[in-house]
Amino acid sequence: MNTTPSTSTSTSTSTSTFNGVPIQVPLEIITEEEMAFLEAALSSALPLFPPRCSSPSSLFRVAAIASLPSSPKSQSQPLRSPDIEDSTPPAPVGSLLHRFRSRRALAVTDITGSEWCEKQVEFGLLHGRPKRTAAMEAGSIRHAELEEEVVEKVEIQIKSIEESWALKFMNFMVGANQLLFEGLTRELPVIGVVEDTWMIGVIDELQMPVGESSLNPCLVDTKTRYRATIPSEAQKRNARLQLMCYKYLWDNLVVNDFPTGHFFDHFALNPQYVLSEDIRQYSSSLGFEAKTFEEVVSYFRNTCSMLPPSDEQLLLRYELQSDHSILEEYKFSFDANWFKNEIQKRLEFWRGEREAEYVSDAERWKCRFCKFSASCPVTLASSNKAE
DNA sequence: ATTGCTTAAAGG
Secondary structure: OOOOOOOOOOOOOOOOEOOOOOOOOOEOOOOHHHHHHHHHHHHOOOOOOOHHHHOOOEOOEEEEEEEOOOOOOOOOOOOOOOOOOOOOOOOOOOOHHHHHHOOOOEEHHHHHHHHHOHHHHHHHHHHOOOOOOHHHHHHHHHHHHHHHHHEEEEEEEOOOHHHHHHHHHHHHHHHHHHHHHHOEEEEEEEEEEEOOEEEEEEEEEEEOOOOOOOOOOEEEEEEEEOOOOOOOHHHHHHHHHHHHHHHHHHHHHHHOOOOHHHHHHHOOOOOOOEOOHHHHHHHHHOOOOOOEHHHHHHHHHHHHHOOOOOOOEEEEEEEEOOOOOEEEEEEEEOOHHHHHHHHHHHHHHHOOOOOOOOOOHHHHHHHHHOOOHHHOHHHHHHHHHHO
């Protein structure tokens, strides 16, 4: 018998193994504020989680990190129900979407990446992505720190694509539960269809309002900066788009029934896949008795229908990497028209309906940070223009 | 195509 996961928070990569023992979550005395919140949540009949999961005093949410030992194998798919068909159109052959994202969904950062510069995204896909910079490294470390404040991770071996999706769904359910009972969660995975395209992302932070104002969670994204400068408009616009993607995905999950059949079909997954003993025990420790992949998705679907939509106001928080001081806090509203237009524009590029667009003249400064600038036609275009 | 390879997001 192995042990429960380590409760040590000293290292950033807590790789405590999960081996069949129900996970012990640290318990704490519940405060009056938490109790008030709990009562409010219960009276609004929002969370209906199994007892194990509904402990309001859990300090951490447990998130599963998938570790894939060998090449994943799906169990042979039995009968595909004939009435369920993939409603999303196939990516045009030869498009970047088809070549690089056909077996997995487009990521929110794929959208924001192309909003920054489509040509840079294209170069990255075709010729290899640039190395991560020191600033990116520091940003990743800071985000891991923030996540560790509220999420305890356990490592779970997965044997198939179905199991990797199952963990995503379970992490969502635990995270959503944590949001309702503790008022905050971080690094929450979301998935959905945006403009006929499957999209996935990870919400940086969700918090319930502290006052009695509303029950709508607020989406937050922390951006760390290497220098103590105010972010440029292009950077803010890019981050706004990112947050709007998350809001769209969250609200979409909450308001509409998750299209289970389309999901299985689009990603060619086997709903009847029998989960490994490890995963079933992990699921059971969360309060979900699931034997097959389909059952996990079913729990996920039910969970979504009980969640509140997010606040119209979105929050961007810029902090300095050296001392975590706040450089700027920036609230803005979801703009449905702007969002839809922006998504459609970027999807045209991903679907190969048009050539990659270069940055505008006003944002040509972006090229100074791009490792592809030397071989990019945009440089030529600008020098021609100057003559 | 590959930063870390299991994925997204990391910052400009």
